[in-house]
Amino acid sequence: MPECTTTDVIEESTAEGKVRMIYDDIKQTLGIDFIPNMYKAMALNPDYLELTWKRVQAIMSKEGKLDKNTKDIIALTVSIMSGCNYCIDIYNGAVSHNGLDEEAITEIYAIIDIYSGLNRFNIARQTKKDEKPWFGCGS
Amino acid sequence: MPECTTTDVIEESTAEGKVRMIYDDIKQTLGIDFIPNMYKAMALNPDYLELTWKRVQAIMSKEGKLDKNTKDIIALTVSIMSGCNYCIDIYNGAVSHNGLDEEAITEIYAIIDIYSGLNRFNIARQTKKDEKPWFGCGS
Amino acid sequence: MPECTTTDVIEESTAEGKVRMIYDDIKQTLGIDFIPNMYKAMALNPDYLELTWKRVQAIMSKEGKLDKNTKDIIALTVSIMSGCNYCIDIYNGAVSHNGLDEEAITEIYAIIDIYSGLNRFNIARQTKKDEKPWFGCGS
Amino acid sequence: MPECTTTDVIEESTAEGKVRMIYDDIKQTLGIDFIPNMYKAMALNPDYLELTWKRVQAIMSKEGKLDKNTKDIIALTVSIMSGCNYCIDIYNGAVSHNGLDEEAITEIYAIIDIYSGLNRFNIARQTKKDEKPWFGCGS
Amino acid sequence: MPECTTTDVIEESTAEGKVRMIYDDIKQTLGIDFIPNMYKAMALNPDYLELTWKRVQAIMSKEGKLDKNTKDIIALTVSIMSGCNYCIDIYNGAVSHNGLDEEAITEIYAIIDIYSGLNRFNIARQTKKDEKPWFGCGS
Amino acid sequence: MPECTTTDVIEESTAEGKVRMIYDDIKQTLGIDFIPNMYKAMALNPDYLELTWKRVQAIMSKEGKLDKNTKDIIALTVSIMSGCNYCIDIYNGAVSHNGLDEEAITEIYAIIDIYSGLNRFNIARQTKKDEKPWFGCGS
Numbered sequence: 001m002p003e004c005t006t007t008d009v010i011e012e013s014t015a016e017g018k019v020r021m022i023y024d025d026i027k028q029t030l031g032i033d034f035i036p037n038m039y040k041a042m043a044l045n046p047d048y049l050e051l052t053w054k055r056v057q058a059i060m061s062k063e064g065k066l067d068k069n070t071k072d073i074i075a076l077t078v079s080i081m082s083g084c085n086y087c088i089d090i091y092n093g094a095v096s097h098n099g100l101d102e103e104a105i106t107e108i109y110a111i112i113d114i115y116s117g118l119n120r121f122n123i124a125r126q127t128k129k130d131e132k133p134w135f136g137c138g139s
Numbered sequence: 140m141p142e143c144t145t146t147d148v149i150e151e152s153t154a155e156g157k158v159r160m161i162y163d164d165i166k167q168t169l170g171i172d173f174i175p176n177m178y179k180a181m182a183l184n185p186d187y188l189e190l191t192w193k194r195v196q197a198i199m200s201k202e203g204k205l206d207k208n209t210k211d212i213i214a215l216t217v218s219i220m221s222g223c224n225y226c227i228d229i230y231n232g233a234v235s236h237n238g239l240d241e242e243a244i245t246e247i248y249a250i251i252d253i254y255s256g257l258n259r260f261n262i263a264r265q266t267k268k269d270e271k272p273w274f275g276c277g278s
Numbered sequence: 279m280p281e282c283t284t285t286d287v288i289e290e291s292t293a294e295g296k297v298r299m300i301y302d303d304i305k306q307t308l309g310i311d312f313i314p315n316m317y318k319a320m321a322l323n324p325d326y327l328e329l330t331w332k333r334v335q336a337i338m339s340k341e342g343k344l345d346k347n348t349k350d351i352i353a354l355t356v357s358i359m360s361g362c363n364y365c366i367d368i369y370n371g372a373v374s375h376n377g378l379d380e381e382a383i384t385e386i387y388a389i390i391d392i393y394s395g396l397n398r399f400n401i402a403r404q405t406k407k408d409e410k411p412w413f414g415c416g417s
Numbered sequence: 418m419p420e421c422t423t424t425d426v427i428e429e430s431t432a433e434g435k436v437r438m439i440y441d442d443i444k445q446t447l448g449i450d451f452i453p454n455m456y457k458a459m460a461l462n463p464d465y466l467e468l469t470w471k472r473v474q475a476i477m478s479k480e481g482k483l484d485k486n487t488k489d490i491i492a493l494t495v496s497i498m499s500g501c502n503y504c505i506d507i508y509n510g511a512v513s514h515n516g517l518d519e520e521a522i523t524e525i526y527a528i529i530d531i532y533s534g535l536n537r538f539n540i541a542r543q544t545k546k547d548e549k550p551w552f553g554c555g556s
Numbered sequence: 557m558p559e560c561t562t563t564d565v566i567e568e569s570t571a572e573g574k575v576r577m578i579y580d581d582i583k584q585t586l587g588i589d590f591i592p593n594m595y596k597a598m599a600l601n602p603d604y605l606e607l608t609w610k611r612v613q614a615i616m617s618k619e620g621k622l623d624k625n626t627k628d629i630i631a632l633t634v635s636i637m638s639g640c641n642y643c644i645d646i647y648n649g650a651v652s653h654n655g656l657d658e659e660a661i662t663e664i665y666a667i668i669d670i671y672s673g674l675n676r677f678n679i680a681r682q683t684k685k686d687e688k689p690w691f692g693c694g695s
Numbered sequence: 696m697p698e699c700t701t702t703d704v705i706e707e708s709t710a711e712g713k714v715r716m717i718y719d720d721i722k723q724t725l726g727i728d729f730i731p732n733m734y735k736a737m738a739l740n741p742d743y744l745e746l747t748w749k750r751v752q753a754i755m756s757k758e759g760k761l762d763k764n765t766k767d768i769i770a771l772t773v774s775i776m777s778g779c780n781y782c783i784d785i786y787n788g789a790v791s792h793n794g795l796d797e798e799a800i801t802e803i804y805a806i807i808d809i810y811s812g813l814n815r816f817n818i819a820r821q822t823k824k825d826e827k828p829w830f831g832c833g834s
Contacts, residue, residue, distance in 0.1 A: 008658055030273060032271070032273055033271075034269070034270070034271055036269050036273065037266050037267055037268075037269055038257070038260070038261055038264075038266050041260075041264045041266060041662075042260065042662070042666075044658050044659055044662040045659060045662045045663060045666055045754075047753040047754070047757070048662065048663075048666040048669075048750075048753065048754060051746060051749055051750040051753050052256075052257070052669070052750065054746055054749075055253060055743075055746040055747065055750060056253060056257075058742040058743065058746050059246065059249045059250055059253055059740075059742070059743060060250070060253075062742070064243075064246050065239070065240070065242050065243035065246050066243060066246050066247070066250075070209055070212060071246075071250055073209060073212070073213065074212065074213075074216050074247060074250045074251065074254070075250060075253075075254045077213050077216040077217060077220075078216060078220060078250070078251055078254040078255055078258060079254060079258055080537060080540060080541045081216075081217060081220035081221070081537070082220070082254075082255065082258035082259065082262070082639075083262070083360075083361050083540050083639050084258040084259075084261050084262050085543060086261045086266045086267070086268060087254070087257065087258050087261055088540075088541065088543065089268060090273055093272050093273060093274045094273070094274055096274070097274035100204070101204070102286055102322050103204050103322055103323060104203075104204035104205060106319075106320070106322040106323045106326065107198065107203050107204050107205050107210075107323060107326075108205070108213060108541075109538050109541045109542065110198045110320075110323055110326040110538075111198055111199070111205075111210055111213045111214060111217070112213065112217055112537050112538070112541060113326075113330070113534035113535065113537055113538045114194060114195060114198055114199075114214075114534060115213070115214045115217040115218060115221075115226070116217055116221065116533045116534050116536075116537040117191075117530035117531060117533050117534030118177070118191070118195075118226065118530065119217060119218055119221035119223040119226050119533075120221065120223075120497060120498070120529050120530055120533040121177070121180075121181065121526050121527075121529070121530045122177055122223050122225045122226055123221070123222070123223055123497060123500050123505075124497040124505065124525075124526045124529060125177075125180045125526065126502060126505065127176050127177050127180060127225045128176055128225070129176075129225060129228060130173070130175050130176055131173070132171070132172075132173055133232050134169060134171055134175065134229055134232060134233070135232045135233055135235070135236035147519055180523075181523070181527075183519050183520055183523040184337075184520060184523045184524060184527055186336040186337070186340070187333075187336065187337060187523065187524075187527040187530075190329060190332055190333040190336050191333065191530070193329055193332075194326075194329040194330065194333060197325040197326065197329050198323075198325070198326060201325070219676060219679055219680040220676070221500075222500050222679050222777075222778050224682060227679075227680065227682065241703055241739050242739055242740060245736075245737070245739040245740045245743065246740060246743075247680075248677050248680045248681065249677075249737075249740055249743040251676050251677070251680060252673035252674065252676055252677045252743075252747070253673060255672045255673050255675075255676040256668075256669035256670060256672050256673030257669065258672075259636060259637070259665075259668050259669055259672040260665050260666075260668070260669045262636060262639050262644075263636040263644065263664075263665045263668060264665065265641055265644065308551060310549070310551055311549075312547070312548070312549055314547050314551065315544050315545055315546075315547055316535070316538070316539055316542075316544050319538075319542045319544060320538065330534075330535070333531060334531060334535075337524065337527045337528055337531055338528070338531075342521075342524050343517070343518070343520050343521035343524050344521060344524050344525070344528075348487055348490060349524075349528055351487060351490070351491060352490065352491075352494050352525060352528045352529065352532070353528060353531075353532045355491050355494040355495060355498075356494060356498060356528070356529055356532040356533055356536060357532060357536055358815060358818055358819040359494075359495060359498035359499070359815070360498070360532075360533065360536035360537065360540070361540070361638075361639050361818050362536040362537075362539050362540055363821055364539045364544045364545075364546060365532065365535065365536050365539055366818075366819065366821065367546060368551055371550050371551060371552045372551070372552055374552070375552035378482070379482070380564055380600050381482050381600055381601060382481075382482035382483060384597075384598070384600040384601045384604065385476065385481050385482050385483055385488075385601060385604075386483070386491060386819075387815075387816050387819045387820065388476045388598075388601055388604040388816075389476055389477070389483075389488055389491045389492060389495070390491065390495055390815050390816070390819060391604075391608070391812035391813065391815055391816045392472060392473060392476055392477075392492075392812060393491070393492045393495040393496060393499075393504065394495055394499065394811045394812050394814075394815040395469075395808035395809060395811050395812030396455070396469070396473075396504065396808065397495060397496055397499035397501040397504050397811075398499065398501075398775060398776070398807050398808055398811040399455070399458075399459065399804050399805075399807070399808045400455055400501050400503045400504055401499070401500070401501050401775055401778050401783075402775040402783065402803075402804045402807060403455075403458045403804065404780060404783065405454045405455050405458060405503045406454055406503075407454075407503060407506060408451070408453050408454055409451070410449070410450075410451055411510050412447060412449055412453065412507055412510060412511070413510045413511055413513070413514035425797055458801075459801070459805075461797050461798055461801040462615075462798060462801045462802060462805055464614040464615070464618070465611075465614065465615060465801065465802075465805040465808075468607060468610055468611040468614050469611065469808070471607055471610075472604075472607040472608065472611060475603040475604065475607050476601075476603070476604060479603070499778075500778050586829060588827070588829055589827075590825070590826070590827055592825050592829065593822050593823055593824075593825050594813070594816070594817055594820075594822050597816075597820045597822060598816065608812075608813070611809060612809060612813075615802065615805045615806055615809055616806070616809075620799075620802050621795070621796070621798050621799035621802050622799060622802050622803070622806075626765055626768060627802075627806055629765060629768070629769065630768060630769075630772050630803060630806045630807065630810070631806060631809075631810045633769050633772040633773060633776075634772060634776060634806070634807055634810040634811055634814060635810060635814055637772075637773060637776035637777070638776070638810075638811065638814035638815065638818070639818070640814040640815075640817050640818050642817045642822045642823070642824060643810070643813065643814050643817055645824060646829055649828050649829060649830045650829070650830055652830070653830035656760070657760070659760050660759075660760035660761060663754065663759050663760050663761050663766075664761070664769060666754045667754055667755070667761075667766055667769045667770060667773070668769065668773055670750060670751060670754055670755075670770075671769070671770045671773040671774060671777075671782070672773055672777065673747075674733070674747070674751075674782065675773060675774055675777035675779040675782050676777065676779075677733070677736075677737065678733055678779050678781045678782055679777070679778075679779055681733075681736045683732050683733050683736060683781045684732055684781075685732075685781060685784060686729070686731050686732050687729070688727070688728075688729055689788050690725060690727055690731065690785055690788060690789070691788045691789055691791070691792035
């Protein structure tokens with residue numbers, strides 16, 4: 001019988017080369033003094049870590065069309081729809097850090113509740129596209 | 140063998156009583172001259188239509204903590220995560236009507252792509268909560 | 279750096295006005311002497327709580343076309359498909375309270391297993407609608 | 418470059434041996450004079466077809482704890498949650514054939530809408546189990 | 557008020573008849589000296605247990621077109637997409653037992669991350685089928 | 696009322712700079728003479744296109760632990776679980792191009808069917824981790 005693998009992580013103390021450089025960049029960019037567990041797991045494949053981190057940076061940190069808080073709200077919404085508790089915790093922290101209070105966060109949850117329900121009704125009914133757009137433009 | 144039912148809708152021309160009143164409110168509130176297919180289907184159960192519409196109004200139209208465009212972006216994100224084409228079309232129209240151009244909408248899609256992927260990685264790894272929060276607060 | 283928000287709940291002891299009235303209605307309607315955690319969280323947005331509770335009542339408690347146990351079975355099935363443990367616990371309790379024994383509940387799970395699998399096969403195959411209906415009516 | 422495969426189906430006219438026997442059983446059991454597209458696709462792996470069909474029969478057709486219409490309602494609910502249009506059509510036809518009219522079917526959709534929404538709220542909040550059960554029993 | 561049911565399992569020590577025979581087959585086939593919790597729960601409906609186990613055997617254990625490790629990788633991928641921790645643990649164990657090391661398992665996760673993201677982008681965009689196939693055959 | 700945006704794509708004939716270079720790389724790497732619709736849509740955000748394409752290349756095209764066909768099978772499985780028809784078509788084409796015939800592809804579908812079902816059963820039951828591993832290693 002073969003030996004069995006414990007899927008592990010790359011700790012900061014043993015990180016070398018490309019992984020060490022990315023770890024330093026993560027800490028500096030996020031302004032934290034530790035490496036999140038997610039990235040320590042991803043580091044088992046350094047190319048995957050590098051290109052994922054670069055892509056996150058390019059979309060989330062660079063000046064774009066949407067402001068930082070709107071981006072974090074989208075990330076929170078996606079995390080809730082995927083049912084990922086680790087991710088929900090992080091992006092709840094993020095939008096709170098951005099200044100949203102508990103009423104605003106509850107408003108986000110309420111909107112997700114409403115549209116999760118309505119989406120499912122339209123999937124059930126296989127609702128056909130309306131003949132005219134709702135918003136004065138060809139939606 | 141029993142007769143079979145075609146699940147149908149309540150057309151404007153035959154709407155009466157509570158349904159007619161809600162139809163009028165929908166047209167006035169949304170500023171359109173037709174009833175969306177979704178609400179015409181829902182009208183088969185007038186209480187369901189009434190309380191759903193009231194709830195949508197209370198969260199989406201009333202002054203709250205989030206601005207209208209942020210709310211529509213959340214609705215669009217939920218619709219994409221649910222895979223509801225009817226809903227995606229409507230909220231693409233909404234955020235476009237709110238002023239987002241194609242670059243901004245592509246940015247929304249890019250964020251959804253990134254976090255759908257990372258969510259799944261963390262579900263795969265069953266990533267444990269980090270010992271310290273990312274954002275200087277107990278996320 | 280901004281202060282961070284802990285998303286909180288409205289306890290019974292501090293509930294006032296509209297929230298207190300709904301809390302009383304929840305306890306009376308469900309025949310329990312406490313407020314479920316779900317509603318205590320929702321109370322941070324009193325309009326959301328009120329209209330959600332009214333809608334739940336209108337569909338689940340009012341005389342309709344389906345009996346109470348069938349409604350609870352649908353709620354249980356939806357909760358299992360969404361992967362919401364809190365909700366699964368509640369509706370397992372409900373259908374058990376309605377009189378279903380463990381064999382009947384296992385039968386529900388078996389049906390969900392079968393159709394989750396077959397659904398996925400048909401999504402994989404993108405199966406086309408059959409030329410004739412299965413049940414003697416234009417399904 | 419290798420030839421490419423078109424994933425195909427086993428038509429009735431070419432079915433032989435085990436597949437032919439199952440096809441005959443499907444038509445007789447369902448009381449139809451054709452083989453649904455789903456089973457014609459599955460027949461490419463005769464063991465898979467046989468054991469799936471047997472399992473469907475054992476749960477859906479045999480006398481159990483739940484009546485036929487309740488079973489079909491569960492199958493419809495699962496199909497809606499999975500977003501499988503082929504399956505939604507079939508089980509809409511089934512519950513209609515069982516005698517549910519359009520109001521009853523809309524009631525099913527309303528319940529699915531409500532709980533899809535509430536499930537998502539509880540996933541967002543990671544709601545903790547209530548200290549006491551809702552239904553007088555340890556749910 | 558009715559008594560409430562605790563959904564339970566059939567322990568090995570009380571298994572009889574058909575359930576006992578299947579339990580013995582499970583232990584022998586998997587080469588283990590205990591019955592997994594999943595099958596002990598399923599045994600509350602012996603027909604369901606029997607036909608599920610037969611179907612699993614027919615697809616996973618019999619000589620087919622795909623090798624054992626590829627089959628286990630598919631089962632792991634499905635488990636991650638469904639968000640089932642119990643199942644993820646089992647199939648992580650399986651592919652590790654088959655000889656995949658932590659780098660290979662991370663590669664699986666990376667592929668799931670990438671395609672979960674791209675899938676969502678294409679759902680968002682409702683991307684139309686390309687006019688020509690990518691792989692030199694009519695996909 | 697604002698003008699409305701039609702979310703568009705960057706055609707090959709108008710691609711410039713970074714987008715043109717990536718388009719050329721896509722065609723050469725995939726061995727095709729057109730740009731898939733997915734990438735033409737992504738090109739509205741050139742950084743997103745570039746880093747997504749690089750990441751896809753790093754995981755799917757570079758020598759790794761898993762062979763090309765296994766990677767494509769994972770991509771197909773993810774696409775089926777996400778319900779993305781565009782993606783299912785592409786990866787059905789890919790595994791067919793790799794040499795899988797219709798029996799082998801049906802075997803993939805059968806495994807997905809089985810585990811989608813069993814996953815849901817374990818989510819329904821909230822099955823606890825077995826005390827001992829199934830495969831002789833601490834899964």
